[in-house]
Amino acid sequence: MIVYRNAEGRRVLLELYEETLARIPAHVERCRISTDFGSTHVLVGGPPDAPPVVVLQGGNFPNPVTLLWFSALFQRFRVYAPDLPGSPGYSAPRHLHTHPGALQRWPLQVLDALEIDRAPHVGASYGAGVVLEAAVAARDRISGMALLMPAGIARPRPWTLMRELALPMLRYRLRPAPDRLLAAVRALHTDPPDELLLRVHSAIFRHLRLVRRMAAPPDPAALARARIPALIIAGEHDPLFPAEAIRKKVPGVLPDARVLVLEGTRHFPAAADQEVISRALLEFAEGAG
Numbered sequence: 467m468i469v470y471r472n473a474e475g476r477r478v479l480l481e482l483y484e485e486t487l488a489r490i491p492a493h494v495e496r497c498r499i500s501t502d503f504g505s506t507h508v509l510v511g512g513p514p515d516a517p518p519v520v521v522l523q524g525g526n527f528p529n530p531v532t533l534l535w536f537s538a539l540f541q542r543f544r545v546y547a548p549d550l551p552g553s554p555g556y557s558a559p560r561h562l563h564t565h566p567g568a569l570q571r572w573p574l575q576v577l578d579a580l581e582i583d584r585a586p587h588v589g590a591s592y593g594a595g596v597v598l599e600a601a602v603a604a605r606d607r608i609s610g611m612a613l614l615m616p617a618g619i620a621r622p623r624p625w626t627l628m629r630e631l632a633l634p635m636l637r638y639r640l641r642p643a644p645d646r647l648l649a650a651v652r653a654l655h656t657d658p659p660d661e662l663l664l665r666v667h668s669a670i671f672r673h674l675r676l677v678r679r680m681a682a683p684p685d686p687a688a689l690a691r692a693r694i695p696a697l698i699i700a701g702e703h704d705p706l707f708p709a710e711a712i713r714k715k716v717p718g719v720l721p722d723a724r725v726l727v728l729e730g731t732r733h734f735p736a737a738a739d740q741e742v743i744s745r746a747l748l749e750f751a752e753g754a755g
Contacts, residue, residue, distance in 0.1 A: 468675070469552050469559045475673025479528065479554040482666050486530040489662075492540035496556075499548075499579035503568050504558025506576060509533065509547040512540040517755045518585040520577070521547040525592025525617075525677045526670055528554045531663070532590040535614065535735060538744035539588070543751060546585075548576050550593065552677060554670070562596075563679045570684070573600035577607050586610040586754040588747065591706070591733070592617050595681025598719075602688045610695040610754025611720075612747055615704055615733050618682035619719055620711035630705050639671050647671075653705045656736035686719045696723035697750040699743060701731035724750075 470476040487494065487509070494511040509529060521536055523529040529549045539545050551572070552561030562568040573596060577585070587608050589597040595617030601608055613619075630653035638646040651659055651667050659667065670676075683689045698716065700709035709727040716723050726746055728739050735743060 469554065469561060471673050471675060475669070476554075476559075478669045478673060480556070482662070482669055483528040483530060483555055485662060486528055486534070486666070490530060490534060490540075491537055499576065501572055501575040501579065503551050503562060503565055503572050503575075504560065506551065506558070506572075506579075507549045507556035508576075508580070509549075510545065512542070512544045514544060516542060516544045518580075518582050519543040519545055519751050519755070520573075520582070520585050520587045521545055522573075522587065522589040522593030522596050523547065523550055523553060524590040524615075525550065525553055525681075526674060528666065531666060532593070535590065535740070535743060536588055536747060538748055539751065542748060543755075546576075546580055546582070550596070554674060561675075561677055563677065563681070569596055569599040569681050570603045573597070574604050574607065577604070583607070584609050586612065586751045588612045588614070588751070589616065590614045592677060592681055594618060598683040598689065599681050601683065601694055602685060602692055605692045605694055608694060610697070610750060612697045612699070612750050612754075614699045614735075614743065615701055615707055616698060616712070617680045617707060619698070620707055620715045621680070622706045626705050635671055638668075642668070642672065654733045656701070656703075656730065656732045656734060656739070659734070683719065689719055690721055693722055694720075695750075695754050696720045697746060698723050698725045699746060700725060700727055701733060701735070702727055702729050703731060704733045706733050 549555030549557040594613035634650035
């Protein structure tokens with residue numbers, strides 16, 4: 467399934483990608499690598515001689531949107547952030563989950579192409595689920611997992627998903643209006659979204675075929691036995707993956723994980739959360755690296 471509904475949608479979303487990328491407080495380079503699932507575009511930044519860390523974005527959003535949450539990593543790490551195939555960006559436009567086994571194989575092929583033997587992985591939302599999908603096959607290559615608002619551990623509550631996210635989004639798509647856009651994103655955001663992020667949301671709702679299969683570990687028991695060090699940062703009021711549900715599931719998936727709960731936080735962290743997230747990520751990545 468191709469991610470964009472039409473060529474105009476691709477143009478709009480790539481313009482927003484570039485506008486968001488310009489906000490990252492670091493020099494970011496680009497490269498392209500080949501995988502069995504098409505060309506993958508990678509954002510690279512941080513000191514060239516620093517240890518590597520791999521960052522996987524949230525699904526359905528341009529890579530720089532979630533990379534901004536992790537910008538502290540650029541201070542001490544060489545950050546590699548591939549655009550997920552099937553998300554708005556410069557990688558192949560077909561969703562990974564349409565290829566059998568791709569969610570386990572693609573992350574390994576990225577590491578091989580970038581010549582990274584072993585590194586901590588940081589994932590946001592759907593990207594965290596991709597890290598979990600790949601973790602057993604790549605346990606010798608993933609030295610630790612820092613997962614923010616992670617998919618793959620607890621499932622969203624169907625009624626909450628429908629009431630707070632799906633129905634408001636559909637109302638906006640049927641008749642776009644500013645008040646309907648705000649209603650469609652309210653449940654996701656801890657702080658009111660700024661003007662750029664609202665434009666990103668609007669473009670996603672109008673121009674994107676959303677990923678419908680949440681990434682998750684295919685064998686949670688095998689992942690638990692792998693004993694990969696993990697940090698989980700969860701939002702107390704996240705409508706997709708609430709902290710309470712994650713806490714209940716973690717012992718059967720990542721028994722050694724540290725769970726950090728952001729009180730009052732929804733799926734998109736608040737500005738006030740950023741210092742806590744940055745400190746926890748740097749501490750974890752330095753230990754895992």
